[in-house]
Amino acid sequence: MKTKSDKILLAHGGGGQLSDELIRHHIVPRFKNDALSELADSAKLKLSSESVCFTTDSYVVKPLFFNGGDIGKLSVCGTINDLAVAGSKPVALALGLIIEEGFEFELLDTILTSISKAARENKVAIVTGDIKTVEAGAADKIFINTAGIGERISGVDLGFEKIAVGDKIIINGTIGDHGMTIISQREGIKFQSKLKSDCAGVGGLSYQLLTKTKDVKFMRDPTRGGLAATLNEISRGSGLSIEIRQADIPINPTVQTAADMLGFDVLNIANEGKFVAVVSPESADKCLNICRGHQLGKKASIIGEVVERSDIPAVEIETLIGGKRIVQMPYGRELPRIC
Amino acid sequence: MLERIYKAQSLMNAAYETLERQINIMEVCGTHTVSIFRNGIRSTLPKGIKLLSGPGCPVCVTDQGYIDTVLTLAERDDCLIATYGDMIRVPGNMGSLETKQSSDNVTVVLSSEDALQLAKDNPDKTIVFVAVGFETTSPATAVAVKEAATEGIDNFCILSGHKLVVPAMRALLSGKNDKIDAFLCPGHVSVIIGFGAFSEIVEGFGRPCVVAGFEPLQIIEGLGEICRQLAKGVAELKSIYTAVVTEQGNTTAQKIIDECFDVADGYWRGLGKIEKSTLKLKDKYSHFDALKRFNITETPGEEKKGCRCGEVLCGLIEPPQCKLFAESCRPESAIGPCMVSSEGACAAWFKYDREKKQN
Numbered sequence: 196m197k198t199k200s201d202k203i204l205l206a207h208g209g210g211g212q213l214s215d216e217l218i219r220h221h222i223v224p225r226f227k228n229d230a231l232s233e234l235a236d237s238a239k240l241k242l243s244s245e246s247v248c249f250t251t252d253s254y255v256v257k258p259l260f261f262n263g264g265d266i267g268k269l270s271v272c273g274t275i276n277d278l279a280v281a282g283s284k285p286v287a288l289a290l291g292l293i294i295e296e297g298f299e300f301e302l303l304d305t306i307l308t309s310i311s312k313a314a315r316e317n318k319v320a321i322v323t324g325d326i327k328t329v330e331a332g333a334a335d336k337i338f339i340n341t342a343g344i345g346e347r348i349s350g351v352d353l354g355f356e357k358i359a360v361g362d363k364i365i366i367n368g369t370i371g372d373h374g375m376t377i378i379s380q381r382e383g384i385k386f387q388s389k390l391k392s393d394c395a396g397v398g399g400l401s402y403q404l405l406t407k408t409k410d411v412k413f414m415r416d417p418t419r420g421g422l423a424a425t426l427n428e429i430s431r432g433s434g435l436s437i438e439i440r441q442a443d444i445p446i447n448p449t450v451q452t453a454a455d456m457l458g459f460d461v462l463n464i465a466n467e468g469k470f471v472a473v474v475s476p477e478s479a480d481k482c483l484n485i486c487r488g489h490q491l492g493k494k495a496s497i498i499g500e501v502v503e504r505s506d507i508p509a510v511e512i513e514t515l516i517g518g519k520r521i522v523q524m525p526y527g528r529e530l531p532r533i534c
Numbered sequence: 535m536l537e538r539i540y541k542a543q544s545l546m547n548a549a550y551e552t553l554e555r556q557i558n559i560m561e562v563c564g565t566h567t568v569s570i571f572r573n574g575i576r577s578t579l580p581k582g583i584k585l586l587s588g589p590g591c592p593v594c595v596t597d598q599g600y601i602d603t604v605l606t607l608a609e610r611d612d613c614l615i616a617t618y619g620d621m622i623r624v625p626g627n628m629g630s631l632e633t634k635q636s637s638d639n640v641t642v643v644l645s646s647e648d649a650l651q652l653a654k655d656n657p658d659k660t661i662v663f664v665a666v667g668f669e670t671t672s673p674a675t676a677v678a679v680k681e682a683a684t685e686g687i688d689n690f691c692i693l694s695g696h697k698l699v700v701p702a703m704r705a706l707l708s709g710k711n712d713k714i715d716a717f718l719c720p721g722h723v724s725v726i727i728g729f730g731a732f733s734e735i736v737e738g739f740g741r742p743c744v745v746a747g748f749e750p751l752q753i754i755e756g757l758g759e760i761c762r763q764l765a766k767g768v769a770e771l772k773s774i775y776t777a778v779v780t781e782q783g784n785t786t787a788q789k790i791i792d793e794c795f796d797v798a799d800g801y802w803r804g805l806g807k808i809e810k811s812t813l814k815l816k817d818k819y820s821h822f823d824a825l826k827r828f829n830i831t832e833t834p835g836e837e838k839k840g841c842r843c844g845e846v847l848c849g850l851i852e853p854p855q856c857k858l859f860a861e862s863c864r865p866e867s868a869i870g871p872c873m874v875s876s877e878g879a880c881a882a883w884f885k886y887d888r889e890k891k892q893n
């Protein structure tokens with residue numbers, strides 16, 4: 196018996212014929228690779244490095260589709276970036292889908308295509324996966340989990356303990372684009388079409404940076420909590436203070452306008468295609484040039500440096516008018532203000 | 535830009551030298567407060583120039599009694615509370631709206647128009663719009679009420695917490711805090727009321743009033759202008775936000791406010807009852823007045839124990855002088871509204887200028 200449906204049914208996750216069809220017709224053809232095609236219980240991988248990085252992240256973004264990406268692309272890039280900033284070369288991902296009953300196949304296909312495109316562009320394979328369906332109301336349309344493995348780049352060992360006074364802080368481009376795109380779309384702000392998420396996998400660029408120079412000490416992707424959170428983590432982790440200059444932080448003017456309108460601080464807004472790199476002062480210019488020579492680093496900038504801590508480790512910013520203030524660890528979610 | 539900053543700074547220096555005492559300038563509006571902190575303006579000010587944050591954050595000045603009324607209404611199954619995001623974390627005697635949000639009785643909206651739409655979409659519920667804010671938001675509330683009346687949207691009503699800026703300044707000078715030497719007046723409220731509205735303060739109390747926008751340079755130049763006047767011993771009304779603020783303001787918006795609202799005495803946090811300082815719906819719109827619909831009498835609420843928001847709002851103390859600041863009162867566990875609202879003085883201090891205390 197063959198059931199045709201344009202919507203996901205509970206049975207699609209039931210392990211029977213419908214599941215099989217879903218996997219063979221919608222999943223496998225999109226992610227063609229040897230490990231996956233076997234459809235075994237686990238994927239067998241051959242790695243060229245003895246040491247690996249391993250990570251996982253779950254994606255529950257709303258809206259599912261936004262300017263510059265969708266939940267599929269995000270779930271690939273996000274995990275790739277976590278592997279990349281840990282000093283590894285991402286190679287394989289596992290993909291877990293939790294789908295709400297009634298979710299349209301058409302949307303699922305769009306998301307799967309986007310996942311496969313992002314994986315291909317970033318040279319990682321989707322080697323294993325799992326699909327579960329849940330009753331209507333038990334999930335919000337679709338949740339995605341990806342886990343990833345990256346081969347550690349030989350000779351690279353990043354860590355807070357490497358960070359020293361005088362080190363420079365580099366960011367590979369404008370901040371706040373992803374978060375402001377999502378928020379504006381959610382809030383229905385008029386100029387939302389002018390905002391675009393920076394969602395991208397930075398594995399290629401970080402690989403160049405880590406293999407062509409020797410002096411990258413630490414990297415992290417400023418996702419939730421934005422640049423402010425990442426810099427505070429670096430400051431706390433290293434026990435040193437950080438000083439940044441507002442004038443040197445690249446911000447897309449529309450992002451700034453949207454943030455001002457809603458009363459947000461762009462420093463706290465999420466990014467999905469950015470990394471912060473802490474590098475030795477001697478190699479800073481070289482690192483900057485490598486970034487600027489790459490598609491995802493054209494607007495890279497040295498935004499500040501690591502300094503001696505005064506009392507406790509803190510992040511301070513010199514504002515455009517020459518004033519100074521603390522940059523705090525953001526807390527909870529930000530709320531749009533009244534007027 | 536630097537040259538203009540230097541010029542303003544030298545005006546400030548000159549004023550301090552002439553007066554030979556600390557100069558207290560109040561920024562009335564919460565948006566100014568945030569911009570001042572976010573841009574680190576305090577750290578650039580010459581010695582002797584002190585900025586006081588004023589009663590211009592709508593969430594902060596909203597009386598506790600009002601908050602408790604909203605929370606009571608949120609308990610009712612037949613009501614849906616539509617509120618600006620800022621309000622939902624303000625703690626009352628029965629939790630906050632955020633804790634009630636899960637019960638689906640509370641929805642965050644960006645405008646009164648959205649609240650009205652909610653009423654159209656939920657005909658079986660009464661939508662109570664938490665109408666707070668100064669003259670910047672009251673015209674929009676008025677438009678929504680008028681629209682509800684014309685279209686006969688009966689399940690819409692508002693709980694008016696709208697306030698007027700100038701009466702609060704008057705109240706401060708006539709009692710709570712006469713140490714204020716001058717006011718930096720809010721740009722966006724002035725767009726509506728016109729900078730002429732502050733003449734009462736300039737003429738009646740001899741305090742300079744300078745309207746400035748929210749860009750850091752505007753603020754610094756505004757402070758410079760205030761100091762120029764103080765050094766000369768004059769009090770003038772001036773707007774340096776000339777691009778958008780006129781003397782008369784937006785008369786259309788003023789007319790809409792007048793059509794819908796009567797000016798009434800009302801309660802403010804910290805400032806108590808102020809004469810002719812709040813907006814109440816006119817009788818012909820009483821159908822849309824949540825107070826009348828649910829038969830509620832307004833009573834002033836009690837501030838949370840230990841919270842000194844009232845004094846903060848009057849510029850009498852700085853947030854770190856409150857014992858709870860950064861101890862039990864933090865943004866994620868705020869005790870008073872000044873820590874909740876993104877425009878509140880306590881939140882701004884906590885976020886941008888907290889003494890380097892360990893978290």
Ligand code: SF4
Pocket residue numbers: 840841842843844846853856857858859860863864868869870871872873874880
């Ligand atoms: S720090 Fe908290 S408790 Fe103290 S005045 Fe501010 S809001 Fe109130």
